[in-house]
Amino acid sequence: MTTIAILGAGKIGEALLSGLISAGRDPADLIVSRRSPERAQELAQRHGVRALDAAAAAAAADVVVVAVKPQDIEPLLDSLAPVLAPSTLVVSLAAGLPTALYEARLPAGVPVVRVMPNTPMVVGEAMSVVSGGSHAQPEHLELTEELLRSVGRVLRVPEGQQDAATALSGSGPAYFFFLVEAMIDAGILLGLPRGVSTELIIQSAVGAAAMLRETGDHPVALREAVTSPGGTTIAAIRELENHRVRAALLTAIEAAALRSRDLGRAHRIDGPTAG
Ligand SMILES: NC(=O)C1=CN([C@@H]2O[C@H](COP(=O)(O)OP(=O)(O)OC[C@H]3O[C@@H](n4cnc5c(N)ncnc54)[C@H](OP(=O)(O)O)[C@@H]3O)[C@@H](O)[C@H]2O)C=CC1
Numbered sequence: 001m002t003t004i005a006i007l008g009a010g011k012i013g014e015a016l017l018s019g020l021i022s023a024g025r026d027p028a029d030l031i032v033s034r035r036s037p038e039r040a041q042e043l044a045q046r047h048g049v050r051a052l053d054a055a056a057a058a059a060a061a062d063v064v065v066v067a068v069k070p071q072d073i074e075p076l077l078d079s080l081a082p083v084l085a086p087s088t089l090v091v092s093l094a095a096g097l098p099t100a101l102y103e104a105r106l107p108a109g110v111p112v113v114r115v116m117p118n119t120p121m122v123v124g125e126a127m128s129v130v131s132g133g134s135h136a137q138p139e140h141l142e143l144t145e146e147l148l149r150s151v152g153r154v155l156r157v158p159e160g161q162q163d164a165a166t167a168l169s170g171s172g173p174a175y176f177f178f179l180v181e182a183m184i185d186a187g188i189l190l191g192l193p194r195g196v197s198t199e200l201i202i203q204s205a206v207g208a209a210a211m212l213r214e215t216g217d218h219p220v221a222l223r224e225a226v227t228s229p230g231g232t233t234i235a236a237i238r239e240l241e242n243h244r245v246r247a248a249l250l251t252a253i254e255a256a257a258l259r260s261r262d263l264g265r266a267h268r269i270d271g272p273t274a275g
């Protein structure tokens with residue numbers, strides 16, 4: 001069986017861990033690592049997996065998933081370099097970090113695949129966007145995609161599209177949660193009990209998402225079908241347009257992509273950037 005080490009089992013790392021276990025992967029084949037050994041042990045006990053420090057976990061694994069914050073990558077790669085060889089596949093989930101950074105810091109020939117997943121992997125509904133580095137062979141991409149398909153959908157893109165993908169689907173669930181939160185508050189403003197407002201909005205979100213996926217209809221057509229002449233929806237849409245919500249989304253998502261690019265640029269490929 002393939003042994004998988006998740007280095008940095010925080011929010012997205014634990015989401016992957018629980019998604020893989022729910023999808024039927026044997027916990028005996030999974031290892032987790034966190035900076036705090038106590039937190040790693042606690043997580044390991046909760047999921048019935050092993051906890052090791054990063055270097056020991058990587059040495060014992062066939063696939064090393066890197067899920068630390070981009071700011072924490074340098075010391076981690078320094079600790080992994082002595083234990084990794086080209087027989088181990090490195091899968092990076094970190095926003096902004098190019099495969100070239102890993103390739104420069106790890107032994108020659110280690111295959112690296114860059115992935116931008118998202119948290120809905122806890123319910124098997126992730127969107128994961130995958131790109132291979134220069135030593136990644138078709139079998140490395142296929143193995144990565146097989147793992148990620150067990151927790152959702154997978155799309156392969158050129159690495160140059162990863163910052164955009166990060167802004168769209170990596171961060172995307174947060175935009176929907178933000179919208180839902182605001183819509184629930186609107187129900188409170190209108191005098192509904194919070195529980196009622198929450199149920200109305202969540203079911204509307206689930207229903208709208210299911211229609212988008214299952215009908216394949218364009219979002220404009222689906223919105224137009226809700227928007228009766230002289231009715232309630234167009235009154236709300238006028239306010240959304242007055243408040244430039246569409247422009248705000250374009251600017252917000254562009255800001256996320258620029259931030260992803262900057263996170264990558266903060267690391268010189270041949271060594272840490274001073275200051
Ligand atoms: N959250 C999300 O929705 C998504 C996040 N990502 C990417 O995933 C990465 C992690 O993000 P997120 O999960 O939100 O962050 P978290 O802070 O929740 O998790 C980061 C984890 O890394 C651990 N860590 C740091 N250094 C080491 C080390 N040397 N060895 C082992 N573990 C270490 C931390 O351990 P400790 O807790 O003990 O300090 C922590 O658990 C980022 O690069 C982000 O860009 C990608 C897609 C979506």
Ligand SMILES: O=C(O)[C@@H]1CCC=N1
Binds near residue numbers: 095166170171
């Ligand atoms: O906010 C972040 O930086 C990470 C990457 C994508 C989602 N969360």
